[in-house]
Amino acid sequence: MMLANLLLAAVLAAPLASAPDATARAKVLMRAGDATQPQARVLFEQDARQGSGAAAYYLGLMFKNGMGGPQDGAAALRWLELAAQRGVAPAMFIVANMLADTDEARARLWLDAACDLEYPEALQQKSAALAEGLMGYAHSEEQSFLYLKMATHAMGHRAAEP
Known part of the structure; x- marks a missing residue:
């Protein structure tokens, strides 16, 4: 638990623009809990719109499971199908x-x-x-x-x- 808190603190302290891998940052935020999941959705969406199949996959999962915002089956299917088209x-x-x-x-x-x-x-x-x-x-x-x-x-x- 202590290691997870340290990782979360490091992720939150880093500026968004300098993140070498936005999807990796967003995964940490997604897994850190309810408070950081809305930010994870934003990062996943930005990365997915730039072509990341992995980001589209995780964004779809977040919509499917209601993580970081309301559950939305139609949005989940759109993002997951985009990830599928990208080979995930x-x-x-x-x-x-x-x-x-x-x-x-x-x-x-x-x-x-x-x-x-x-x-x-x-x-x-x-x-x-x-x-x-x-x-x-x-x-x-x-x-x-x-x-x-x-x-x-x-x-x-x-x-x-x-």
Whole structure:
């Protein structure tokens, strides 16, 4: 806890313009608690508008979970889909799940994209969908087993968080 307070104090003391990585600063603020989350939203949005997929991902999560301001599912989906378009695998997975009940084709597109990047949770979910014939995938025990095997392998070399 003491280390977290020291890190927060260092982040808050640094001028915004001189921050070498605004997304990293915003992540510290987001995790520091309710008082600093609105500032994290602002930093994430600035960085996302400048092209950061990671910033768009975290901003989407903040809107989805009501962190630093009101919960807003539509804004969450917009930011998370932008992050997905920028290649952020966890965003692809979340977008697939957010769309599963309303737009199965787009949900499948994002789930498949996350699988292509070997995102373990996506591989597991596709395995289950294939086993049950859900999300528009044809029932296939063989393909289901293959995706489960791929998910198990991917767990061993998980990519760092965005």
